[in-house]
Amino acid sequence: MEEKKEEPTKEKGSIGSKLNIFNIFRYREIKEDDIDDIIEELRTELLESDVSLEVTDKILEDLKSSLIGKKVNRSEDLDELVKKSLKNSITEILEKNKFERNLIDEIKKSPKPYVIMFFGVNGVGKTTTIAKVAYMLKKAGLKVIVSASDTFRAAAQEQLAIHCQKLEIPLVKGKYGGDPASVAFDAIQAAKSRGIDVVLIDTAGRMHVDKDLTEELKRIVRISKPNLKLLVIDALAGNDALEQAKYFENVVDYDGVILTKVDADAKGGVVLSLAYELKKPVIFLGTGQNYDDLIPFSVDWFIERIFS
Numbered sequence: 001m002e003e004k005k006e007e008p009t010k011e012k013g014s015i016g017s018k019l020n021i022f023n024i025f026r027y028r029e030i031k032e033d034d035i036d037d038i039i040e041e042l043r044t045e046l047l048e049s050d051v052s053l054e055v056t057d058k059i060l061e062d063l064k065s066s067l068i069g070k071k072v073n074r075s076e077d078l079d080e081l082v083k084k085s086l087k088n089s090i091t092e093i094l095e096k097n098k099f100e101r102n103l104i105d106e107i108k109k110s111p112k113p114y115v116i117m118f119f120g121v122n123g124v125g126k127t128t129t130i131a132k133v134a135y136m137l138k139k140a141g142l143k144v145i146v147s148a149s150d151t152f153r154a155a156a157q158e159q160l161a162i163h164c165q166k167l168e169i170p171l172v173k174g175k176y177g178g179d180p181a182s183v184a185f186d187a188i189q190a191a192k193s194r195g196i197d198v199v200l201i202d203t204a205g206r207m208h209v210d211k212d213l214t215e216e217l218k219r220i221v222r223i224s225k226p227n228l229k230l231l232v233i234d235a236l237a238g239n240d241a242l243e244q245a246k247y248f249e250n251v252v253d254y255d256g257v258i259l260t261k262v263d264a265d266a267k268g269g270v271v272l273s274l275a276y277e278l279k280k281p282v283i284f285l286g287t288g289q290n291y292d293d294l295i296p297f298s299v300d301w302f303i304e305r306i307f308s
């Protein structure tokens with residue numbers, strides 16, 4: 001027969017009951033009212049940092065439900081506690097949707113050529129970003145060729161040509177108004193015959209409504225079979241950047257995002273919306289107009305920026 005263990009009694013005046021009373025004074029349970037004001041303040045801060053309304057609401061609701069009913073030390077500052085929890089939940093969201101691949105290693109291990117395709121709407125900094133990526137890859141000892149597959153805008157090819165000349169990188173151009181997929185195909189063929197490691201494909205700045213350009217983008221993907229598809233978006237575009245990201249998600253299933261112009265006065269909250277809503281990681285950040293103004297995205301960078 002099992003021996004019955006005697007429960008310690010908490011008689012009045014016993015050490016157990018004194019500890020209980022002590023704990024009642026030491027801890028308190030968080031009530032909705034206690035954190036309502038802090039949550040509202042954070043809502044304003046997140047929205048001002050360009051995190052979308054939907055994502056802001058979702059994150060704060062999750063935060064509230066994880067905190068309400070929790071017993072915390074009375075000496076703890078609730079304001080700090082809520083902010084700390086928010087930082088933790090943002091870190092978790094970003095860590096879960098991180099770009100885990102090491103690009104340089106991946107390129108070196110892949111059969112040649114490794115193809116990277118860039119797209120995004122006009123003026124986000126696509127051409128400049130391609131030049132920055134080309135510079136980064138060249139510095140890592142890789143041979144690069146660029147495909148000027150924006151045959152839609154003549155100036156785009158000229159702009160790329162200037163960058164490529166400065167960086168001493170070959171460029172394959174097409175005829176104005178010509179087939180951009182065949183330019184990409186030619187660049188890949190040239191890379192194969194010349195032992196080039198990476199092909200960077202520029203594409204025309206597609207506007208959301210432009211159906212022809214959208215079909216064209218799909219065709220470039222079919223023909224060039226990129227190893228990596230990158231969407232370029234502009235931190236200054238605010239919530240419009242998220243709309244662009246959603247639109248392109250339906251056209252091309254891209255691997256990640258390069259967020260440009262973070263050196264300008266924008267907090268870049270779209271990073272969080274992209275991770276939470278689309279599960280898309282930001283891979284690089286554009287931090288200026290020079291070739292070396294491209295840095296890998298880090299969760300710490302984002303936390304520091306949002307909470308500074």
Ligand SMILES: Nc1nc2c(ncn2[C@@H]2O[C@H](COP(=O)(O)OP(=O)(O)OP(=O)(O)O)[C@@H](O)[C@H]2O)c(=O)[nH]1
Pocket residue numbers: 121122123124125126127128129156159204205260261262263264285286287288289293
């Ligand atoms: N401050 C800053 N400016 C940038 C950055 N990236 C690009 N730019 C500038 O943004 C402007 C537009 O850049 P482009 O590279 O021409 O943009 P694009 O998307 O190729 O434009 P289209 O060819 O019209 O589609 C240029 O003046 C760039 O110098 C960045 O990270 N920071």
